[in-house]
Amino acid sequence: MVDPVRVAIVGGGIRGSIFARVVGEHPRAELAGICEPAPPVAERLASEFDTPIVGSVDELLDKHAPDAVIIATPDFAHVEVGLAVLGRGLHAMFEKPLATTVEEAGVLRDAASASPGKVMVGFENRWNPKFQAVKRLMGQAGAPLIAQRILLQDTEFVPRQMLSWAGRSTPGWFLFPHTLDMAMWLSGARPVEAYARGVRKVLAPDGIDTWDRISATILMSDDSIVTLDSGWVLPESRPAVFQFHYEVEAKGALYDITIDDSGITHYSADRASYVGTPDTDSRGRLVGAHIDMIRDFIDLCDGQDVETPDIEQGYEVTMAIAAIHESLRTNANVRIRY
Amino acid sequence: MVDPVRVAIVGGGIRGSIFARVVGEHPRAELAGICEPAPPVAERLASEFDTPIVGSVDELLDKHAPDAVIIATPDFAHVEVGLAVLGRGLHAMFEKPLATTVEEAGVLRDAASASPGKVMVGFENRWNPKFQAVKRLMGQAGAPLIAQRILLQDTEFVPRQMLSWAGRSTPGWFLFPHTLDMAMWLSGARPVEAYARGVRKVLAPDGIDTWDRISATILMSDDSIVTLDSGWVLPESRPAVFQFHYEVEAKGALYDITIDDSGITHYSADRASYVGTPDTDSRGRLVGAHIDMIRDFIDLCDGQDVETPDIEQGYEVTMAIAAIHESLRTNANVRIRY
Amino acid sequence: MVDPVRVAIVGGGIRGSIFARVVGEHPRAELAGICEPAPPVAERLASEFDTPIVGSVDELLDKHAPDAVIIATPDFAHVEVGLAVLGRGLHAMFEKPLATTVEEAGVLRDAASASPGKVMVGFENRWNPKFQAVKRLMGQAGAPLIAQRILLQDTEFVPRQMLSWAGRSTPGWFLFPHTLDMAMWLSGARPVEAYARGVRKVLAPDGIDTWDRISATILMSDDSIVTLDSGWVLPESRPAVFQFHYEVEAKGALYDITIDDSGITHYSADRASYVGTPDTDSRGRLVGAHIDMIRDFIDLCDGQDVETPDIEQGYEVTMAIAAIHESLRTNANVRIRY
């Protein structure tokens, strides 16, 4: 029997807690510890997990000897943790996006190339069976790609109630990593030019200083077009907290993909909701694309041959989203050079 | 009993023929004649309509004394006929778009302002009850507009089989008049900047020298965003020859409008089709948005107070679509100045 | 110029008022008067319509000399008014259902056959363009019919708030006339056997003594099957007050027809609603299937050749729905003999 992979988590929020549970469930992994600086959150974690809960990354890494670290801090707080992990040669999984500036993404990329550890970026939609099915069909058909038209939006609940840091992010940094990575993964092409425009009519007047809504167009290296529409001011009467509609147009083919509508609508006395699949199976085991992602990360650390999004792809996604934000700021069209 | 409105038609194709039937059915109108230069088409018209079929516009206008003329020639052939009609001070209805260059649209606008006749541009979606319903609701709500995201596409049937002149047009000139006029009508705002990119992978290699697909983003005078996606290379397995999905996002509201899916799908042994409403009612009278449009044109000529799209709006739509094509050609973003 | 058709209305509720407006708008009709016994309703009518508002049917018929009468009283109150109208040889339109007992329907049928007037039953879905389109396609195909599977339901709003007389009716009498007439009209076949079961769990405990929900199966004379599911206890979170889904299965064909979903969903801050087409066109004229129905009734009275649902069909629908209620009461399967 080989030693289990010791996995630590940095950031014990909603996602970090789920990831800790997946690790705990995994037959070939064990939880090495969780770093969470906020005392009330740390307290909750301590009551749920039988693992050290610490307040500093260095303590986590040096004292609790993880083999692998999942970095689940807010979007803009990946670089310092990442460098600490990569500098020690540990395996690392970054929640998407890798970073929110090209500079930070570049620093992490360089650190990763110098590290013997495995590195992965958590573009979880690649584990969504719907997108996997489309990718296989597209691969079989091999038809020239014309356009990808992608809508991913959140209701106002997200920037107003779910995220405390919405004003320090944008719907671009929060949502485009999902869609842009998918556009790149499905096409096998890279962004070469970004155009974007945005609207600030709803949140900024209420003191949340960010874009309500961004429309971006990306030219791809295969001469196809990707349009990305994301915002977070949808009315809360939508049947899910997010809306996700993805259209792929190729020569002789159209793929029309709706992710948010699960096929089940529950009309209760006062609202209509899409019913997602349960978070756990009939015996309480976690299920879902993000769960499979973490399991694949553990397998990757365990030496298995798993195809996962690598840091180069994480870097490219950050490049392109940074270009989108530069276009938003300058009104110019921005070339993307790798 | 007052005299009926004498209406002539220029261009006896599919649309011109239907318009001639509407005129013929109308209790306060009569058909003055049809101009159709192509002999086989003229012959068919002669067998269907009890009205003069002539080969020249001047003959139609001078000899058959219409009060009003419907200009139903191909998109790029409106200006000469239009000037002949407007120069004689007759009422005129132009099929959309008014013209396919800013210069021609300007010439027609000037001629219209010098003419005592009524002038209307045939943006028929304004007569679609679905859009009318949305416009009323938006007017009642008065919420600031965020974005309009509009998809209008045709299957390959249109450029390959329906239109003989696809290579002399684009999906932009063919489809954006519908969607851009609607975006302006619903918002009450005007385009101020155009960005567009296109794809040429399918038709051009087959000798039809035009864009397959165009993605355009228009900034509006109210700081909202309009994205227009149109192409004409959808697979023919789509259940209708066109696909039309229109999303309006406002503060606290989302309108999700599907035009192509009629709510009825007919699965026959070999294909699925959306079933449109019949072209005629139970007693054989023509029905449909384009029919109501022609009836309103007749009423307008008859002196009634009808709100219809005017030549200024036709001019503005042409301006904006010309800007889109300039952006396609130059890769620059194009300001629109009226 | 011929004399206009003088049309009277009995019952000035929601429907009666709309019908009065249609008559008032019609170029070849004029309103002869409205009979409405409830003083507050009569007062409202008096302020809206420039026509006599009377409290008794005899007064309406004898003093105000209508040519035609629209009977828009509650479902169970058609027979007395109908006999008064038919006995005088006037044209008559009955709101659906003709009557709620076979005896009353028979009496009305006999009276109609002895009257020189035109008689029509208001199965308004025949004027719905969607059903007209399906009927034409089915007629062209001529394929043997297998089954019609029809769901028509209302939300709890209808029995609890809209109808004061829900406890004296059932979802069967209220909704099956719509669907069963359509099933007969589309198929050209007649019901021969009825089976039905119902549920009483929601309304009866709250003092509204009626069925919540009825499932009926009807065998048709062409050996096809019709299943009818109607109730009026849907949650009010549904995006429309009614849900209407109609499936027709024939040899080699399936027609899937959704009536309630208009193709437009409006998400406001707190609810999602299907947006119906406006009640009036851009110039304030009434529009809709029920409006076209009344116009056809006027044309029928005016001597035109219009195909409308006749009293025999009204009688057959009442026969079949009475059989359904007999099956509900006795748990037996009920043969329908004409």
Add this chain to the structure above:
Amino acid sequence: MVDPVRVAIVGGGIRGSIFARVVGEHPRAELAGICEPAPPVAERLASEFDTPIVGSVDELLDKHAPDAVIIATPDFAHVEVGLAVLGRGLHAMFEKPLATTVEEAGVLRDAASASPGKVMVGFENRWNPKFQAVKRLMGQAGAPLIAQRILLQDTEFVPRQMLSWAGRSTPGWFLFPHTLDMAMWLSGARPVEAYARGVRKVLAPDGIDTWDRISATILMSDDSIVTLDSGWVLPESRPAVFQFHYEVEAKGALYDITIDDSGITHYSADRASYVGTPDTDSRGRLVGAHIDMIRDFIDLCDGQDVETPDIEQGYEVTMAIAAIHESLRTNANVRIRY
């Protein structure tokens, strides 16, 4: 390390082959052998699986010493195999339905109660995450159930091309086990009365002597109603080989569940198809509800505490479907007594 569960398969068709693969993949199971009498099928199995392929059940059971047997023979051929398996005290999984007569189902039930082995019936929809999600929500709400309205149909492909034995079965035996088990599982209630009518217009004239389409109504022990509509003559233009729409109405709640539409439609040059999730994950491991079902059977045999459909439930489903067929045959309503 404990011994693996040795699992044998009887019936090496499409389903049997997949089940053999699941067993082969399972870390705590091994394939004991496959019984398949048809030589060409046996040959294919021999080339795919490294396990004994035998022609007789007795040989399989006596010579290859399985712990557990999956019975994947045609619907009507379960009893003899089942008795052989149960008589030896082995664990048994029956493909649905348990049997196609009440007598056979009773014999199997008795044999199961005398056997020390675990017995399970393969109602695979219980492993569908969509139904699991609905069941959990219904359990939380606890609202009185009104009706379940269930459509499950196949295209003509199934009786004409996929099944060689369609004429010896019915859409009732083939499809109702799925839907009726689900209706019982979701409600926790049992069928008490069956009514059914059918149509024979399409297949029988072509020599496939069976029902095209069956409509059944089942009264449940909780006074709710279940309507079951199944047939197998849908046009092949449907985007999937089956159509599955499930509606649950409860007091204050409606669950609208579409199973066939995956949310992804692929329009190719000549047809539209729903794209199902892949049969395997990114590393080639089998995925799907039926796969999870087999894994749970293995876990059950392995001594774990798994909730699976038991033989009593299999017996009840057969009782109810037999009652449906009796009603079809006699036109009477059939009480179901356990």
